[in-house]
Amino acid sequence: DTAVSQTPKYLVTQMGNDKSIKCEQNLGHDTMYWYKQDSKKFLKIMFSYNNKELIINETVPNRFSPKSPDKAHLNLHINSLELGDSAVYFCASSQAMMGSSLNIQYFGAGTRLSVL
């Protein structure tokens, strides 16, 4: 069973469209994350949710809106897509235990978004 699964794996769309990427984890974790990896392979946090509450929002344009219907799911909606949104988007999850090294982040396989 895949621990953190993202769909779709590939997404090709036109500028101006609205799209969503779904993420689900079956690890029973409390915290989920979205990271963006740009064309130079640089990975940066976008959002983090803990028990459905937003706890990290890293100055991401408000065209990006995360939604967490329950603690096992964190979806990413992107409105009015721009060329610069082309990237690989990774979902991750962790068990939020304060001060514990068990708080390892497990990653999904990524979604490659191409905006034409």
Added chain:
Amino acid sequence: AQTVTQSQPEMSVQEAETVTLSCTYDTSESDYYLFWYKQPPSRQMILVIRQEAYKQQNATENRFSVNFQKAAKSFSLKISDSQLGDAAMYFCAYRRDTDKLIFGTGTRLQVFP
């Protein structure tokens, strides 16, 4: 703000040899965690090894070990007996408590037969 620096964009090693990937970081915190993740061509991010800053002993996982120098803020990864399957991008990452991971820019490792 915390930063992570990987000064080697690319490294290469021959099969069965040993290679060391460098990582330095900047933080004013005393308690934190450091990680090395591997990203093969499949794109999957795979945890290789982790180190708690409060532990003086260097972490090891089979052929992978780290040299953690807290005062120097250095966290290098040593891969022994390199295998073709070790070829990948390697990312060093820093995290404080339950906070986000801050990644370095990555090192592409090539392994030659």
